[in-house]
Amino acid sequence: MLDEKAQLHTLEGVSAATLILLVIIYAIDATSMTPLTSSTSNAHVQSELVALGQDILNTLDYEEPGYNSKLKNDILNWDGNQYIWNGYDYILDGGTNYLNNSNLSSILKKTLISQGIAHKVEIVYLINSSNNIITSAPDKMIDAGIPSNNAVIVSRKIVLQDTDCTGGGCNSGKYLDIDPSTNLYNIVDIKLILWRT
Amino acid sequence: MGIIQNNDAQFMLLAGFIIAIGLVITTVMFSSIIFEENMAIGGGSDPSKNELVNLIHITKDETRAAYNNSTASGGGNTAKFNNFSKQMQYFNGNLSKMYALHGETVNISWENWTNKGYANLTDNGTANGVSNWTVIENVKNSNITVDVIYFNGAFQIRLKNSTEKLINITSTGTFSFINSTANDPYSIAFVNGANASGRFNMTGNASGKQFIRARDYVINTTMTFSSNRIKTILTIPFSVPW
Amino acid sequence: MHSKNFLINDEAVSISIGFILMFSVSVLVFTALVLSFYSIYQETEKSAMQASFKIIGSEISEKITTFDMIVNSINSSGGEVNSLEYEFSLPGSIAGKSYTMNITNSPYQIIMESDNGARSVSPFNITINITERKIYSGSENYKFKYDTNNRSIIIDED
Numbered sequence: 001m002l003d004e005k006a007q008l009h010t011l012e013g014v015s016a017a018t019l020i021l022l023v024i025i026y027a028i029d030a031t032s033m034t035p036l037t038s039s040t041s042n043a044h045v046q047s048e049l050v051a052l053g054q055d056i057l058n059t060l061d062y063e064e065p066g067y068n069s070k071l072k073n074d075i076l077n078w079d080g081n082q083y084i085w086n087g088y089d090y091i092l093d094g095g096t097n098y099l100n101n102s103n104l105s106s107i108l109k110k111t112l113i114s115q116g117i118a119h120k121v122e123i124v125y126l127i128n129s130s131n132n133i134i135t136s137a138p139d140k141m142i143d144a145g146i147p148s149n150n151a152v153i154v155s156r157k158i159v160l161q162d163t164d165c166t167g168g169g170c171n172s173g174k175y176l177d178i179d180p181s182t183n184l185y186n187i188v189d190i191k192l193i194l195w196r197t
Numbered sequence: 198m199g200i201i202q203n204n205d206a207q208f209m210l211l212a213g214f215i216i217a218i219g220l221v222i223t224t225v226m227f228s229s230i231i232f233e234e235n236m237a238i239g240g241g242s243d244p245s246k247n248e249l250v251n252l253i254h255i256t257k258d259e260t261r262a263a264y265n266n267s268t269a270s271g272g273g274n275t276a277k278f279n280n281f282s283k284q285m286q287y288f289n290g291n292l293s294k295m296y297a298l299h300g301e302t303v304n305i306s307w308e309n310w311t312n313k314g315y316a317n318l319t320d321n322g323t324a325n326g327v328s329n330w331t332v333i334e335n336v337k338n339s340n341i342t343v344d345v346i347y348f349n350g351a352f353q354i355r356l357k358n359s360t361e362k363l364i365n366i367t368s369t370g371t372f373s374f375i376n377s378t379a380n381d382p383y384s385i386a387f388v389n390g391a392n393a394s395g396r397f398n399m400t401g402n403a404s405g406k407q408f409i410r411a412r413d414y415v416i417n418t419t420m421t422f423s424s425n426r427i428k429t430i431l432t433i434p435f436s437v438p439w
Numbered sequence: 440m441h442s443k444n445f446l447i448n449d450e451a452v453s454i455s456i457g458f459i460l461m462f463s464v465s466v467l468v469f470t471a472l473v474l475s476f477y478s479i480y481q482e483t484e485k486s487a488m489q490a491s492f493k494i495i496g497s498e499i500s501e502k503i504t505t506f507d508m509i510v511n512s513i514n515s516s517g518g519e520v521n522s523l524e525y526e527f528s529l530p531g532s533i534a535g536k537s538y539t540m541n542i543t544n545s546p547y548q549i550i551m552e553s554d555n556g557a558r559s560v561s562p563f564n565i566t567i568n569i570t571e572r573k574i575y576s577g578s579e580n581y582k583f584k585y586d587t588n589n590r591s592i593i594i595d596e597d
Contacts, residue, residue, distance in 0.1 A: 218469075218472070219476070222473075223476075226480060226483045243502075246505060246509070249509070321517035322517070323517040325517065425526075426525060428522070428524045429520065430520075430521040431520055433516060433517070433518030434517045434518060
């Protein structure tokens with residue numbers, strides 16, 4: 001019963017079996033990951049986010065002759081402060097005011113928040129720096145931290161006239177008149193940064 | 198026999214090696230095919246397309262705003278055009294700075310509209326535009342003023358709700374019509390608009406709020422846009438003031 | 440003398456020749472195995488190239504369609520396209536081999552072929568004309584240009 005012959009036999013059998021097993025494991029591991037495997041860093045996900053962001057901005061920027069678009073009204077009414085999402089609404093960073101009367105925030109709540117897409121809204125405008133007109137540093141309207149590597153940016157430019165800013169518009173005091181001699185007030189670039197977490 | 202001299206099971210090991218190598222080769226091949234076929238298709242659409250559309254949109258808005266501002270300030274045609282050019286020049290310079298942030302260059306130029314004839318009453322103001330077009334729908338009351346400068350055949354203004362009213366215009370001159378309904382909103386359309394050119398101005402109430410549709414001229418504006426992938430020069434007629 | 444048992448006969452057995460025989464048989468078997476996989480490898484290279492051709496073909500047809508759409512939307516609003524250039528790039532070689540891309544006029548198709556028989560056809564649909572062109576892989580950057588006189592698309596090297 002306690003046969004001591006064929007020890008090497010057994011050893012060979014075991015090593016052959018182990019070799020085959022390792023190869024099978026390598027095979028399964030190598031074929032499972034492709035660029036289209038679902039993950040958050042997928043090229044299709046990025047193009048979807050670009051289409052979604054662009055649609056949001058296009059919808060908000062529709063205007064009829066004689067009226068401002070909703071996006072333009074939001075930019076004029078912005079008070080210049082940063083807002084963050086507290087799970088219920090966009091609240092002032094370090095304060096208690098909510099982002100009210102904002103068409104942008106209501107669309108973002110319905111589309112991006114409900115799908116769990118993280119987003120940031122930044123505004124870039126022109127400033128006068130020692131008699132040169134240059135673009136400002138990006139100013140955050142809605143902040144959500146640092147984007148992931150696969151974030152997408154969609155943007156839209158809006159032109160403000162002097163007549164838009166009278167009567168209490170241009171609430172933040174950040175956009176200044178870069179050309180007092182004509183009706184042109186400022187040019188604003190609104191950037192929407194989207195990423196999946 | 199010692200362990201080192203044992204010659205049995207060589208074929209078993211050989212068979213093991215053969216199977217292992219066969220599996221590795223098959224795996225690498227299949228993996229490369231599957232990888233290749235599942236490669237991400239394209240990179241989505243080119244973002245420059247949206248930037249181009251945005252550029253056309255804001256240039257149109259700025260042309261209209263500059264025209265409105267220059268005519269409001271009064272003065273002769275030369276003064277108006279200088280005012281218009283000044284604002285457009287400033288706009289052009291500052292717009293380039295904004296677009297440079299995205300790695301694109303833009304340039305805008307425009308024509309002198311003071312000596313130009315008035316626009317046709319077609320949908321885009323050019324002679325090739327659509328002759329029969331609806332200006333606005335769902336109107337409760339309206340005040341229409343049409344100033345015909347050049348006349349080449351009769352054209353009509355059609356007010357249509359449950360009934361249809363056709364206003365026939367058969368000569369040059371300034372015509373004014375005021376209409377309103379109680380419960381039956383109507384639409385305003387031009388018929389055979391290519392036969393005449395001039396100005397029009399419509400104000401009133403539609404869809405629950407005030408509206409204005411007006412055209413004096415059509416200003417051909419040339420936009421140059423170049424980005425990483427697209428370089429283009431376009432000339433588009435913009436109807437001013439609205 | 441005659442041995443009684445053929446199976447246990449150990450005369451004229453040399454260990455080194457035994458080893459050489461074993462070794463050469465193993466090598467022959469191994470080579471035959473690898474050669475048998477070679478033809479399968481060629482087949483998979485062809486199908487991998489075909490998959491790449493399909494992807495590149497659909498990318499280029501999407502760019503042509505975008506070009507056509509820009510021209511048409513400007514023309515329909517009464518404007519004029521004075522010039523339009525749209526750049527695109529093709530890989531220098533696919534799976535280490537060169538290939539050709541043929542864009543034809545009627546029907547509107549992009550045919551990509553290579554020497555080893557891989558071939559794919561991608562159709563597209565435009566309203567303006569396109570000048571037929573056969574592109575050989577190598578120079579990587581090309582562009583679509585709008586010919587205003589003939590209202591057609593020309594393909595040019597960059």
